[in-house]
Amino acid sequence: MTTGEVLERAGAAGEDKDYVQSLVRGLEVIRAFSQYKPRMTLSEVAQHTGLTRAAARRFLLTLVREGYAETDGKLFALRPKVLELGFAYLSSLPIWEIAQPVMRDVVNTLQESCSLSVLDGDDIVYVARVPTARVMTIGLSIGSRLPAFCSSMGRVLLAGLPPAELAVVYDRVRIEKRTPRTVATMVALKEAVENARRQGWALVDQELELGLRSIAVPVRNRRGEVLAALNVSTHEGRSSIEAMRTQFLPVLLDAAQRISAALPQ
Amino acid sequence: MTTGEVLERAGAAGEDKDYVQSLVRGLEVIRAFSQYKPRMTLSEVAQHTGLTRAAARRFLLTLVREGYAETDGKLFALRPKVLELGFAYLSSLPIWEIAQPVMRDVVNTLQESCSLSVLDGDDIVYVARVPTARVMTIGLSIGSRLPAFCSSMGRVLLAGLPPAELAVVYDRVRIEKRTPRTVATMVALKEAVENARRQGWALVDQELELGLRSIAVPVRNRRGEVLAALNVSTHEGRSSIEAMRTQFLPVLLDAAQRISAALPQ
Numbered sequence: 331m332t333t334g335e336v337l338e339r340a341g342a343a344g345e346d347k348d349y350v351q352s353l354v355r356g357l358e359v360i361r362a363f364s365q366y367k368p369r370m371t372l373s374e375v376a377q378h379t380g381l382t383r384a385a386a387r388r389f390l391l392t393l394v395r396e397g398y399a400e401t402d403g404k405l406f407a408l409r410p411k412v413l414e415l416g417f418a419y420l421s422s423l424p425i426w427e428i429a430q431p432v433m434r435d436v437v438n439t440l441q442e443s444c445s446l447s448v449l450d451g452d453d454i455v456y457v458a459r460v461p462t463a464r465v466m467t468i469g470l471s472i473g474s475r476l477p478a479f480c481s482s483m484g485r486v487l488l489a490g491l492p493p494a495e496l497a498v499v500y501d502r503v504r505i506e507k508r509t510p511r512t513v514a515t516m517v518a519l520k521e522a523v524e525n526a527r528r529q530g531w532a533l534v535d536q537e538l539e540l541g542l543r544s545i546a547v548p549v550r551n552r553r554g555e556v557l558a559a560l561n562v563s564t565h566e567g568r569s570s571i572e573a574m575r576t577q578f579l580p581v582l583l584d585a586a587q588r589i590s591a592a593l594p595q
Numbered sequence: 596m597t598t599g600e601v602l603e604r605a606g607a608a609g610e611d612k613d614y615v616q617s618l619v620r621g622l623e624v625i626r627a628f629s630q631y632k633p634r635m636t637l638s639e640v641a642q643h644t645g646l647t648r649a650a651a652r653r654f655l656l657t658l659v660r661e662g663y664a665e666t667d668g669k670l671f672a673l674r675p676k677v678l679e680l681g682f683a684y685l686s687s688l689p690i691w692e693i694a695q696p697v698m699r700d701v702v703n704t705l706q707e708s709c710s711l712s713v714l715d716g717d718d719i720v721y722v723a724r725v726p727t728a729r730v731m732t733i734g735l736s737i738g739s740r741l742p743a744f745c746s747s748m749g750r751v752l753l754a755g756l757p758p759a760e761l762a763v764v765y766d767r768v769r770i771e772k773r774t775p776r777t778v779a780t781m782v783a784l785k786e787a788v789e790n791a792r793r794q795g796w797a798l799v800d801q802e803l804e805l806g807l808r809s810i811a812v813p814v815r816n817r818r819g820e821v822l823a824a825l826n827v828s829t830h831e832g833r834s835s836i837e838a839m840r841t842q843f844l845p846v847l848l849d850a851a852q853r854i855s856a857a858l859p860q
Contacts, residue, residue: 350657353621360680368687392615408684410720413738415625416681419673421736422633455675471686473678
């Protein structure tokens with residue numbers, strides 16, 4: 331009996347025979363590691379994932395055996411091989427490689443961090459980021475997620491959705507105030523997204539985090555569909571909203587144009 | 596009977612009860628997607644992974660259900676959520692975030708691509724890369740692997756290994772000529788690595804690929820241990836070996852210093 335057959339029976343015994351629970355659990359084990367927890371004991375992994383120690387041990391030993399993780403016998407850590415998982419996706423985005431040098435120019439010009447993100451459900455996910463030495467925030471790197479409704483990139487990505495898809499997001503999205511400035515109502519959110527659609531950019535002033543301001547523009551393919559959002563973020567003490575409109579925006583719009591023009595037909 | 600128990604029995608029936616085969620197969624499915632195959636049918640995934648269609652289907656549907664993949668019913672593709680797998684590792688490397696702006700300075704100064712890599716067995720794995728618009732090569736991105744023995748970063752990383760670990764690599768490494776210039780013998784390789792150790796940098800001239808030249812330096816932690824290698828690559832038609840020594844090397848050494856100095860104690 332192969333594992334596949336066994337799983338099929340196990341699944342059948344459970345809810346859904348097409349659901350490979352052990353794969354999902356294994357992925358949870360990989361995701362349990364982070365910059366805050368780069369090395370964990372078996373118990374910590376079990377605790378972090380809600381797995382039994384026995385199950386966590388099986389997954390960890392499998393990851394070690396396959397080169398995805400390493401252990402000194404007590405502590406476990408991930409190995410560079412896991413990069414081959416996430417990058418199968420990244421490398422499949424032509425926009426990613428094309429955007430890098432353009433984003434570097436933006437950072438050189440504005441001396442502020444520049445990021446590229448795509449929509450994933452109600453979140454935006456960073457697919458590229460060029461930080462400045464000054465505002466180095468370990469908290470935000472490729473793969474980071476932020477709620478779309480209160481981020482500048484999220485607003486332009488929502489504005490780029492077909493009405494039907496946008497309606498689905500609106501039905502689902504839960505507005506939670508992250509700062510006193512976060513949009514408080516669906517009406518206000520819809521207005522902000524409409525505004526982003528009309529003007530072709532979005533500026534978010536401390537709705538995500540106090541002190542944080544960002545301005546974003548859409549990156550479109552040849553058919554005019556929004557593929558991603560490009561933004562520059564700054565600290566309210568460093569750049570006025572006016573400066574972001576007059577100095578950041580033209581640079582961002584130009585960068586988005588250059589990326590779009592370089593995209594494969 | 597839980598899947599875990601089932602797997603345990605399945606494993607026991609097989610070779611190793613601690614080996615979760617379905618996790619490994621699921622990871623293979625994720626890795627099957629690439630920039631060359633961003634979208635695949637069920638049959639293509641099965642073919643690519645050597646899984647049965649039934650098994651491939653189970654893994655794909657599981658990935659879709661968990662948000663790691665999407666499908667239009669015929670074609671499957673990965674979703675941004677897979678980035679959370681590889682980046683659990685990247686974000687756990689303080690050197691990564693610290694190196695970005697420094698590498699950007701290197702590229703601005705030299706107008707050549709700059710990369711950061713770590714050793715993984717006999718390979719180097721790219722953990723950061725700042726390309727120039729000119730030499731944008733989709734082929735090399737974060738997560739890419741290259742043989743350590745014939746790459747400049749590989750040579751400095753090997754040179755940084757404790758003698759015992761280096762000996763293990765020497766026993767295992769298989770020298771294959773990738774160009775007429777690739778080192779041909781173990782003696783020559785050991786000499787090159789020793790040379791890299793003595794001088795503190797390595798220059799590789801078209802041993803990996805004809806036309807490709809690169810020079811690398813080690814990035815050390817406070818204890819002087821080599822954590823990673825930093826390199827600049829160029830085309831032989833663009834920069835002479837002399838220019839790489841006199842112009843590239845000082846910039847690289849300075850960059851490595853800055854990264855080391857910024858690393859947490």
